[in-house]
Amino acid sequence: MTTSDALSLQAGMDIGGTGTRIILLAGQREIASETVPTAWFATLPAWQRASALAEKVRQLVPAGQRLASLGIGASGPVNMNNEIIENEDTLACFSGFPLVSQLRVLLGVPVAIDNDAVAAALGEFHLGAGQGSGRMLMVTLGTGIGVAMLEGGTPFRNIDGSHPEAGHIPVSDDPVVCYCGLQGCWEMLASRGWLQQALTAAIPDLRWDATLSQRLSHLAAANPRISGILYQYGQIVGRGLNTLLALYGPDVTVLSGSAAALFPLFQGGMEKALARASGYAVNKHIIPSSLGDAAGALGAAILPTLRGTRQP
Numbered sequence: 001m002t003t004s005d006a007l008s009l010q011a012g013m014d015i016g017g018t019g020t021r022i023i024l025l026a027g028q029r030e031i032a033s034e035t036v037p038t039a040w041f042a043t044l045p046a047w048q049r050a051s052a053l054a055e056k057v058r059q060l061v062p063a064g065q066r067l068a069s070l071g072i073g074a075s076g077p078v079n080m081n082n083e084i085i086e087n088e089d090t091l092a093c094f095s096g097f098p099l100v101s102q103l104r105v106l107l108g109v110p111v112a113i114d115n116d117a118v119a120a121a122l123g124e125f126h127l128g129a130g131q132g133s134g135r136m137l138m139v140t141l142g143t144g145i146g147v148a149m150l151e152g153g154t155p156f157r158n159i160d161g162s163h164p165e166a167g168h169i170p171v172s173d174d175p176v177v178c179y180c181g182l183q184g185c186w187e188m189l190a191s192r193g194w195l196q197q198a199l200t201a202a203i204p205d206l207r208w209d210a211t212l213s214q215r216l217s218h219l220a221a222a223n224p225r226i227s228g229i230l231y232q233y234g235q236i237v238g239r240g241l242n243t244l245l246a247l248y249g250p251d252v253t254v255l256s257g258s259a260a261a262l263f264p265l266f267q268g269g270m271e272k273a274l275a276r277a278s279g280y281a282v283n284k285h286i287i288p289s290s291l292g293d294a295a296g297a298l299g300a301a302i303l304p305t306l307r308g309t310r311q312p
């Protein structure tokens with residue numbers, strides 16, 4: 001490795017409905033990161049948002065080092081032909097304008113973009129729990145639900161090259177209609193939002209932080225209402241997974257996103273929902289992410305090295 005290579009950094013950006021995480025890698029080693037509320041960018045005029053993102057990246061680059069590339073994982077539909085985010089429902093502040101091409105000019109480096117679930121899946125496949133998988137299913141349980149399937153490390157795409165929005169499948173007769181237009185949508189019932197709302201109703205002073213899993217474990221052991229909410233959530237997660245596992249037949253399924261940190265607490269309900277008759281069983285090799293909430297940003301950081309990217 002040359003001195004120049006050693007000083008070159010890869011940036012990864014995971015743009016979600018709640019937060020935007022930016023990470024810097026030197027090789028496969030994380031050297032800096034920052035998470036900014038996505039709502040902050042919405043307070044800026046549209047023409048300033050790419051500049052604000054570029055400045056956040058620049059501020060992370062240490063003196064004497066240089067940025068080599070940027071990869072972006074973005075929530076919701078991403079047009080892979082024109083590289084424009086098309087998610088007016090949960091990522092309106094970055095939708096409908098040429099963010100990627102603007103960042104190429106502002107940063108002077110190659111920039112690649114993909115759906116955030118694909119980025120997280122690539123992160124787990126190359127750096128985390130999915131290493132060695134032949135067919136890996138990735139499900140992110142966060143502000144929404146993201147789904148990606150990798151065949152030998154290559155993302156499964158629709159015929160037009162777009163990413164399948166498999167978080168939007170029917171799982172119940174719930175009367176609430178999702179923004180996608182579907183009644184009983186998996187995303188409406190199994191995203192972190194539903195779980196957080198249900199738990200907050202039972203625990204008014206709930207804090208969603210790094211200690212949540214441990215605190216809920218103690219509360220669920222003594223409070224049937226809490227354990228019931230977690231079991232119900234697991235069942236809804238399992239209903240959607242049952243459909244995806246039957247269709248895709250992966251050798252491993254990786255759960256990521258903020259709600260996945262509670263996997264041991266809702267696993268019982270999920271496994272109940274995955275029960276099938278003999279001969280119709282699905283592969284229940286389901287494991288939590290080993291990269292945690294950083295999976296999307298880490299996967300985004302390696303996007304430019306996994307495929308050709310347009311030069312600035």
